[in-house]
Amino acid sequence: MIRFDRVTKIYNKGSSPALRDCSVEIDKGEFVFLVGPSGSGKTTFMRLLLREELPTSGRIWAAGRELGRLSNWRVPYLRRNLGCVFQDFRLLANKTAFENVAFVLEVIGRPRPVIESQVNQVLDLVGLGQKKHRFPSELSGGEQQRVAIARAFVNRPLVLLADEPTGNLDPETSIGIMKLLEKINKTGTTIVMATHDAGLVDMMRRRVVELDQGSIVRDQHRGVYG
Amino acid sequence: MIRFDRVTKIYNKGSSPALRDCSVEIDKGEFVFLVGPSGSGKTTFMRLLLREELPTSGRIWAAGRELGRLSNWRVPYLRRNLGCVFQDFRLLANKTAFENVAFVLEVIGRPRPVIESQVNQVLDLVGLGQKKHRFPSELSGGEQQRVAIARAFVNRPLVLLADEPTGNLDPETSIGIMKLLEKINKTGTTIVMATHDAGLVDMMRRRVVELDQGSIVRDQHRGVYG
């Protein structure tokens, strides 16, 4: 599903590498926590997967393709297989929950009836069936993150990348989001989640990949935060 | 120093209040944690203090002035007494650490020699004397937050407001930032810090004000997170 083969990423020549010589393999259906101190390269890991950046050296496979060989015009089609969720939700303020989710399907050119049914289904899944016509400003932080997850998931991607999805949420709400991600993971979607939240990692007991200054220093099944 | 007197804030007519009927008093030199779930009104509390917003009803005093009576042109002078730190640092990417801090003093029109000495002093205080000519991108998250704190503190404000200053940092780095804030608190500066981080609150054992759906539900000296 995802494979990093001796990947090094240096943003600016001369500066120290954001990732150094990382090799890791993640299978279909896994749930992986990416932990490590600030600046250890977690976001860089995600950006490489999305092909927002190319590695300085090494090779990356995602969704059956080697990203270094992917021509630019194929990148959008790659991204349709990778859903993303961020700490700051990134919802469009002028669209309702429904419209935010539907937007993804419009953008990739799905016909209207398909959009209608798929969006309603996924909003029910995240538990927002009742609030689908609210605007982001009318939803709590946790609810906004649920909309963001629905948006990332509506297209049934193979992988869901979550970069500190609970960073802006209080502990209780964070647990709710974790439960939702677990539910999505059970449908067979691979989940990679970067986080600082020791409590969550310890609670879930899933695979933990720890980065430090760009190197993978730990890769543990059923691991804890640190 | 800071006094809220039955303050209610409603952003949009019809929506439920972000703060409702809050009264609280914070003395000079106190260290106060503002806790509560997402959307409970912590950021709103800060914004009211900075007079980015006016309360819908009730009165607020800060730095010896009633904010509702403050004419617009006096707002900048109020803000010179209130330093702020945010989760996302808000440093200027094209300025070095030194320049980021010096910028504050340039903006309020201090003469060059004063700027020079004050900035160096405060950068030493936060422990960045050696790295003062680095750009934000060359600093770790924790170091960037230290620069932000130096910037908020360089003008020796009466109050330092910190809105989830450790939200983007890993636990270890967070503890470093807390220690720094404690050090600043010891110089007599009042500190109000909004946070989700139960660990930090429990560790520090300072005054805790808890908000829930805009109401103050707890105000405890030497309190814990929840």
Add this chain to the structure above:
Amino acid sequence: MSRFLSPRVDYTLREALSNLWRNRLMTIAAILTVAVSLSLVGSAMLVKQAVANATVQWDHGVNAIIWLDPSITPAVRESIHQQLLAMPEDIASCYYNGHKADYAEARIVLRSEPAAFQALTPATTPPSYRCRLRNAVDAYAVASHFAKQAGVKNVTYPGQAIKTMRRTTTVLQDVLLVVAIVLMLSAAVLILNTIRLAIFSRRHEVSVMKLVGATNWFIRIPFMLEGFLEGLAGAACAAGIVLWLQKVFDSVVAKPTASGQPSALWVSTGQLVTTEIVIVIVAVVLSSIGSGLAVRRFLST
């Protein structure tokens, strides 16, 4: 509208129009600048053509015309021809313009005096010798030599008027073109910047679209369409303005004057249509450049 269009076309149009409306101040300024610059291009073209039409007689450096009697005999014509050849120090070269050629030319020159033209037939149109003189100031001498000869109707040579007109219009055209080019630059930048602002004010949407796998063209086309619409609106205004200017010009300046002098300044319908087409083409090129640069520079992947 949305009912009859495919979702994608509908989306593209909706986006473009809403962007235009959102930055309407900018949009209006861009359209106006396009309109003004293209009107100037159009005017320059029309002035050029009008002067060329009015002075067609004086083409190829001709600076004296000897008009012959329509009923001139070949022998008399031959004698005049020989005399022309016999004055090599005054006359550089001559050519003969027959009945038909002069009739065809009269159709152009007398266009605004239809009554005078109606009175002519090919047979009654005087043929002429068109001469380039060694020295334009000799024209009077040449004229007085031939004017009273048998078979010569009269001799005309351009006055100060025609020279001034040509000089003036050359300068006027140059000024118009320089101004037009400067304004076209401004127009392209304005278009580029409306799009840039549109991209900027939609940067959240754009970043989300990129993340969820929208193709580059799907993102770009609404913005480019915006630029095109501005260019076309500007071209439409310019086309209208040029038409109107031509009317005003016709009614004010283009009055028939004494014969022999350049007659009415006018342009044919064909020339007007050509001008309008050029305006539209320039607008399309202009807005393509503006919007192309904008999406390339500010929507980089």
Add this chain to the structure above:
Amino acid sequence: MSRFLSPRVDYTLREALSNLWRNRLMTIAAILTVAVSLSLVGSAMLVKQAVANATVQWDHGVNAIIWLDPSITPAVRESIHQQLLAMPEDIASCYYNGHKADYAEARIVLRSEPAAFQALTPATTPPSYRCRLRNAVDAYAVASHFAKQAGVKNVTYPGQAIKTMRRTTTVLQDVLLVVAIVLMLSAAVLILNTIRLAIFSRRHEVSVMKLVGATNWFIRIPFMLEGFLEGLAGAACAAGIVLWLQKVFDSVVAKPTASGQPSALWVSTGQLVTTEIVIVIVAVVLSSIGSGLAVRRFLST
């Protein structure tokens, strides 16, 4: 530079210039548009003044001038005066222009023929009667009635030329002014938008400045200065262009013509200076409006 300026002035200038450089495409477009629009305003003013100068003789609706012998006796002049009064059906009104008044007028009209003017003294300048006729087509009759009388030097009346010139320049002025106003609008919007983009690209800095207690004016002034600089640069270009156009115009169009016809089109130095001042004032007003709106709208507290 920074050594000699106060930190605050230094800061303001540095910010404004770096903003201008950052959006240089926009800056250039704004300056060019300001320059073109103000050049058009200047040209319209100059054309108006040149035509007024050239046709000063025909002011107040005068359409025939009876030039008297400089040495005319009062008795003869009185007889002509009586005759003028005796033709109320032809002549609406007349006034007498003495030696000195005509000499002063000659100074203007003969400006481009200094030799002709040098030959005059107040005493040798013919005085004249300036008459408004009931009907402009009577001018020929009036002229032939007086032309051969004792004491009358000659009679002049404006030909088609002056009418065409006045009509043409009126239309030309109107067109120039409309175009100029449209372009001024565009220029103001362009200035507004360079500032808007500058504010946008510095929004982080601005938000930090607000948070740390910068006063409103401290934040606004560098942006406004930017607009002013654009306006002034545009005005400087326009001033140069107008000066140059005037030179070109002088050398091409403004040739002396037969006397009695309107003579050279020219403008005095005073009129040129006035025009340049107007250009600068308009630029300042324009850029104030543009930058004022921009900071008010996009830098709200």
